[in-house]
Amino acid sequence: MTEKKIRILIAKPGLDGHDRGAKVIARALRDAGMEVIYTGLRQTPEQIINAALQEDVDAIGLSILSGAHMHLFPRILELKSQNNLNDVLVFAGGIIPDPDIPRLKEMGIAEIFPPGSSLDEIVAFLRSHIGRT
Amino acid sequence: MRLITDTMEFGSRYVPRWNTISISGYHIREAGATATQELAFTLRDGMEYVEYGLRAGLEVDAFAPRLSFFFDVHNDFFEEIAKLRAARRIWARAMKDRFHAADPRSMLCRIHCQTAGVSLTAQQPYNNVVRVTLQALAAVLGGTQSLHTNSLDETLALPTEKAVTIALRTQQIIAHESGVANVIDPLGGSYFLETLTNEMEESAASYFERIDSLGGMVSAIERGYPQREIQESSYQFARALERKEKIIVGVNEFATEEQPPVDLLVIDGAIQKRQCSQLRMLRAQREVAAVERNLTALKRAAEGTENLMPRILDCVRSYTTLGEICDALRSVFGEYREPSIF
Numbered sequence: 001m002t003e004k005k006i007r008i009l010i011a012k013p014g015l016d017g018h019d020r021g022a023k024v025i026a027r028a029l030r031d032a033g034m035e036v037i038y039t040g041l042r043q044t045p046e047q048i049i050n051a052a053l054q055e056d057v058d059a060i061g062l063s064i065l066s067g068a069h070m071h072l073f074p075r076i077l078e079l080k081s082q083n084n085l086n087d088v089l090v091f092a093g094g095i096i097p098d099p100d101i102p103r104l105k106e107m108g109i110a111e112i113f114p115p116g117s118s119l120d121e122i123v124a125f126l127r128s129h130i131g132r133t
Numbered sequence: 134m135r136l137i138t139d140t141m142e143f144g145s146r147y148v149p150r151w152n153t154i155s156i157s158g159y160h161i162r163e164a165g166a167t168a169t170q171e172l173a174f175t176l177r178d179g180m181e182y183v184e185y186g187l188r189a190g191l192e193v194d195a196f197a198p199r200l201s202f203f204f205d206v207h208n209d210f211f212e213e214i215a216k217l218r219a220a221r222r223i224w225a226r227a228m229k230d231r232f233h234a235a236d237p238r239s240m241l242c243r244i245h246c247q248t249a250g251v252s253l254t255a256q257q258p259y260n261n262v263v264r265v266t267l268q269a270l271a272a273v274l275g276g277t278q279s280l281h282t283n284s285l286d287e288t289l290a291l292p293t294e295k296a297v298t299i300a301l302r303t304q305q306i307i308a309h310e311s312g313v314a315n316v317i318d319p320l321g322g323s324y325f326l327e328t329l330t331n332e333m334e335e336s337a338a339s340y341f342e343r344i345d346s347l348g349g350m351v352s353a354i355e356r357g358y359p360q361r362e363i364q365e366s367s368y369q370f371a372r373a374l375e376r377k378e379k380i381i382v383g384v385n386e387f388a389t390e391e392q393p394p395v396d397l398l399v400i401d402g403a404i405q406k407r408q409c410s411q412l413r414m415l416r417a418q419r420e421v422a423a424v425e426r427n428l429t430a431l432k433r434a435a436e437g438t439e440n441l442m443p444r445i446l447d448c449v450r451s452y453t454t455l456g457e458i459c460d461a462l463r464s465v466f467g468e469y470r471e472p473s474i475f
Contacts, residue, residue, distance in 0.1 A: 020165050020251070023364060023475040024371045030475070038473045067290065067400075095255070095289060097397065115255040115288070116384050119375055 006034040006130050007057040011048040012041050013076065016066035021093060025061060028119040029126070033133065045075040049083055058130045059089035062109075069096055069104065077108045089129055093117065134351065135466070136441065137182055138189040141196040143442035153196065155203045155245065156182065161359075162205035163251045165367020168216045169333055171205060173340035174350075174359050176223050180341075181350035183232055193232050197239035206268040206275075207249040213268070214320060215329035217244060217275030223334055246272035247281035253288040257383035258395050261285040266303050273313055274320055280304055290397040360474045415452055423451035428461045435465040 010026045012019055019041055030036045037055050039048060052060050060080075062073065073092070080088060092104065093113040101112050110129060113122055127133050137154060144153035158166075158175030166174065179200065186196055202220065206213045224242035228234040248268040253261045262285050269282050282300040284292035292300070308314055320326045347353040354360070373379045380386045431444040441462075448458050 017160075020163065020367055024165075024368055026475040027364070027368045028371075036475070038475055040471055040473050097289070116388075119371065 003132055006059070006126060006132055007037070007055060008034050008059050008061060008126065009037050009039065009048070009052050009055055009057040010061045010063065011039040011043055011051070012063055013043055013045060013048060013072045014064065014066050014068045015042060016064060016068070017041055018065040018094075019063065021065075022061075022063035025063070025093065025119070025122060029123065032123040034123075034126070045072060045079055048076055049079040049085070052080070052085060052088060053083055057088060058132075059091060059126060062090065062092040062094075064092065064094040064096070067095065069094070070100060073104060073109060074107055080108075089126070091122075091125070093122075134182075134185050135435075136462075138185050138191070139440045139442055141182070141186050141199075142189060142191055143440055144199060145191065145196040149199075151199065152201050152243075153199045154182065155201050157203040159203050159205045159247055161363060162207065162249065164363050165370060166363045167366050168207065168209065168212050169336045170340070170359075170362055170366060172216050172220055172223075172333055173337040173344075174363075175202060175204065176220060176227070176337065177341055177344050177350050179224065180227055180231065183228075184349065187232070193228070193234045194236040194239050197228060197232070197234055198236060198241070201243040201245065201278075203245045203247070204277075205249050206246045206272045206277075208252050208264065208268065210267060210271050211326060211329060212333075213271040214275040215326055215333050217246070217272070217277060218318070218321075218326070218330045219333040219337065220244065221276070222330070223337055244277045245279045245281070246275075246277040248272070248283045250283055250287060253283060253285070254381060254384050255288045256388060256392065258285050258289065260383055261288070262299060262303070265300060266307075269303055269307055270311075270313065273307055276318055286395050286397060289395065291400065293396055293398045295396070357472050357474050360472065364474055412454070416454075419452040424448075424453045424457070427451050427453055428457060431458065431461050432465055435462055 008026075008029050010022050010029075012022055022038065026036045026038045037051065037057065039051055043051075048060065048062075060076075062069075062076065064072065069092070077090065080086075080090065089110050090108065091111045091113065092109050096104070096112055096114065104112060111125055141153050144151045156175060156179040158171040161174050162168070162171040179202065182200070183193065183197060187193060202224075204217065204220065221242040221244075225240040228240040232239075234240060248265045252264055252268070261283070265282050265285070269280060272280050282303050284296035284300045286292050286296045313319065344350055344353045344358070347356060347358055350359075370379070374381060374385050377385055383389070427444070427448040431441065431448055434441050434444045445458060
């Protein structure tokens with residue numbers, strides 16, 4: 001029996017045109033054998049959670065470089081729990097100052113990957129947390 | 134393209150010394166393009182604008198002298214200098230041979246450069262001052278007309294006053310102390326630079342052929358061609374960093390555990406509130422009938438063929454907001470959605 005592939009949504013919340021990193025991650029996850037959906041730019045929390053529901057993903061990767069993570073992430077997490085997506089893992093990357101990281105983890109972001117994180121490290125993290133390859 | 138041709142037409146007719154459009158390669162490069170791709174896609178964009186201008190009935194020498202370009206200046210010192218030299222050569226030839234411009238000013242490739250934001254590192258951010266200095270020097274040696282130097286902390290936040298001042302002083306030291314700006318094209322004649330310039334010009338020419346065969350730049354973009362090319366380069370670059378085939382100091386080599394703290398600018402939330410309340414006040418005080426009249430006229434113009442600029446100016450004069458103007462145009466033109474290519 002073949003195991004279901006890991007499905008990941010890569011999302012760009014808010015008014016932020018910097019998607020180079022998001023696309024590199026999306027490609028790296030795809031090359032690692034995962035199924036990847038990329039939302040494109042300027043997504044609202046509602047659009048992101050909607051896409052996660054429709055695509056039945058295992059994890060949501062949020063990429064943000066606008067500085068609005070403390071406004072947008074809580075809303076995304078709130079909508080996630082309202083939609084009973086409790087087993088969907090949320091991870092994030094981009095420009096997120098160190099002092100914000102513990103607070104975001106408390107809110108329910110599983111991991112933050114700052115600039116310089118290795119692609120292999122992100123792949124390994126997702127495999128181990130989702131429990132499939 | 135409609136807004137571009139209308140801007141060029143309006144500019145050449147009513148504000149002839151206004152620099153109508155700046156044709157940008159910056160975002161292309163920042164998205165991951167190589168120097169050659171940036172060169173080729175930017176200049177081919179420029180040619181596309183000229184073609185659309187001619188198709189709209191404009192005389193080439195009426196609008197071409199006021200076009201300008203905007204390039205990124207990245208880490209590879211000589212490659213960046215060669216890129217700017219190649220850009221001038223390609224543009225002059227294209228304007229003369231492809232578009233039959235007669236005014237020498239139409240053949241001038243006037244360039245603004247900005248140092249590469251994407252090359253700055255969050256790690257050991259003071260090293261960014263050195264990166265910016267080298268990039269700025271390359272831009273000057275390559276003959277840029279104007280220059281923007283990034284601040285050392287821009288990879289982390291909007292820059293502080295202190296960081297911006299260092300970025301400005303970097304330019305001033307190059308301009309007033311180094312003497313490099315006293316000579317035009319100081320590296321011209323260097324075997325290496327001339328070879329590199331020729332090579333970049335040739336590589337750009339093969340991109341032009343490919344794009345022409347796809348039916349021009351608009352059609353190429355609709356088919357996702359430049360996006361795929363950029364995406365591939367971006368990914369290969371990330372992989373090369375991972376394998377340490379390329380070294381970024383402080384990132385994949387010479388890294389330190391302890392990061393020296395930098396003071397970051399924090400934007401006061403009160404600014405947002407003040408801006409919103411000013412906008413509310415403006416909307417309450419303006420003449421609503423004039424706003425509605427001008428927006429309706431703008432939409433009607435967008436549906437037809439008349440130049441949009443006078444209609445946009447009417448809107449602005451009656452304090453119609455940029456959001457309202459764009460919404461009106463969006464309601465007629467629709468909105469471009471980037472195909473999700475990765």
